[in-house]
Amino acid sequence: MLKQNRTANYSLEQVLDELERDYIASHPKSAAHVKRAAEVLPGGSTRTVLHFDPFPLVIARASGSQLVDLDGHTYTDFANDFTAAFYGHSDPVVVNALIDAIKNGLSFGGLNVYEEKLAREICSRFDSIDRVRFCNSGTEANLIALQLAKQATGRSKILAFTGGYHGSMLSFLGGKNINYGTSDFVFADFNSEESVEAAVAGVLHDLAAIVVEPMIGSGGGILAEVKFLSFLRNFSQKHGALLIFDEVQTARMARGGLQEIFGIRPDLTTLGKFLGGGGSFGAFGGAAAFMDLFDATRQGAIPHGGTFNNNIMSMAAGYAGYSRVGTPEAIAVANNRAAGLRQSLTQVAESAGVPIQLGGYGTIISIHFQSSLLTRPADIRTNAQQRKLVHLELLRRHVYAARRGTINLSLANSDEDVDHYVRAFADICEAHSPLLQN
Template sequence: MLKQNRSATSSLEQVLDELEHDYIVSHPKSAQQVKRAAEVLPGGSTRTVLHFDPFPLVIDRASGSQLTDLDGHTYIDFANDFTAGFYGHSDPVIVRALNDAIDNGLSFGGLSIFEEKLASEICSRFPSIDRVRFCNSGTEANLIALQLAREATGRSKNLAFKGGYHGSMLSFLGGKNINYGVGDFVFADFNSEESVDAAAAGILDDFAAIVTEPMIGSGGGILADAKFLSFLRDFSQKHGALLIFDEVQTARMAGGGLQEVFGIRPDLTTLGKFLGGGASFGAFGGAAATMDLLNATCQGAIPHGGTFNNNILSMAAGYAGYSKVATRDAINVANNLGGRLRQI
């Protein structure tokens, strides 16, 4: 048996070596480009998750559901840029909106009608969101939402979950990271009420927020138990903390995100990825009483800046995509197709 196992391992290693050799031989232009890029970019890229050995692909163009690399190989795009590419590539409705926006000028340094239109669409989909504020990424949305919870409660400690991922500076996957303010967190096991009780016991007098994904994404695609989310809703209210749902990835799983599926209203919701229509995007929203802490017309309001918070490309593409492409019916169809694919 031991000899058979060694033989199987040796055969697998041989197959992997052959596949790697074929990959290197058939992608010389990607290899050359990554090597050139490594002279000015650490590791040849500016986004760690896209790296793999022996070198990552360099994409030349994309259309519909397909990507083409520098060496002319075409692939069906099942990754969707980690859900940011939910609309596919070059959707005509979104392209038209982007072209119109470009024709009418970039970087206004002022308001446009599209931020109100996109905000209205989001608020209509999420009953938990009375007001919404835009930023530049899901990472930024989560960082600001947590800080807003601190301001709203006058407290400083947060509870998060092992295996959770809330952006490049809020990664709880283990290993090295560039997390910010991790000393303000305690950690519990996902879907474990007992673990939450134990983790929170030492911070109840300074407990600002619970932050969770309704489905852990990068940590393994683990769906929350409905009972567990109900527990978190009750637990946070009991102890005067805010419940934050990170729906950066899960907003696409129903017309009003997974919170609609579970029938639970968080105090704050963070959004990102596909909602920008393919452009950079982040958002956070919640009850008017909390969000109006940022209302610049009120004395003592908390400043929230960001040069590109309302950039015209994200606002125009985001509104066109969310109102005309990712309608409630279209989102249901897409998720039903995904359900069928999982059964194959």
């Protein structure tokens, strides 16, 4: 391996070449599996975000905060399924709830007792949600919420934000996508009131909704300014449009999500990820005046189907996890642990002379190697090669994280896990400080 404290003598490309060779040599079984899987799965997988070069790890098993790959390497998990594994892996409360539910049958084709329990738990936590409907992913939740806004207002235009992400068919990150039905969208810059007014100037009479992540997640963990969200709330009310908060990632940040922290009440909220307890899950909810348009007991109700909307596994695991594991008290403890991690990461980087900005909020932390502040995705300066460098170095130190530089703490991550990450990050900053400058 290149002398780690002498990378000023090597180019980033040289360091990456050696890291890749080391990774390939250390993970032959993952490499073989991905190659074999590529015969039947494009690229060897069925979820693009999990791909990284030279090839992604294949996980054999997981428990708590630990993962084990096919080659027998154990990692502390800081990706946590891109926020979906907030309860950690195989939490006994969730597992036992699943076992009990499965014993009584998997697919009823009828109502079950768990859906009402989970719905009541969600409505009790979110002041803005009077009623909720379930579906199968955050993508689906956002697609349906936007259609509901159009039905409720009789309008067709949607305002969204450049760099936002509302699911695989509503991705505004740039580059290629498989977006559906976005011809009615107009786009503004995040955290810019002036950009919002300019973007909708010609369509105000036909504006059905504004959809926004109170923290842009996939686009870099950029937190909305309270002033900006307040502006959106007032602007949407003034012009008769619905305000939709995408809290698919950020529901974990407080009892009632980021909207509780900001003190802003949207008309509709979309949810997903961890709320299914590890099962496929999506949800959308809001004011009764809008949600009751789906009330099948009313004449002219909007139909909303979905074979697995109330699937036993997601409903049972979701209720057990949300009511007994992801409690407001547990969320507060995790947020405090994350605050300590943020402080340590900043101190480590500054000591090594590495510029750093930490995006996100609470248990979601996005690392950017730059001194300049970030108010929108276009402000990000960290490049893909730097991301790859840090990612491969973390894997060498048995830390599993997302290549895009995001840490997603779970409730299973301990203080010892956090110390492990900080030590690994300190090693990387010390070794590669010249290569992490922007």
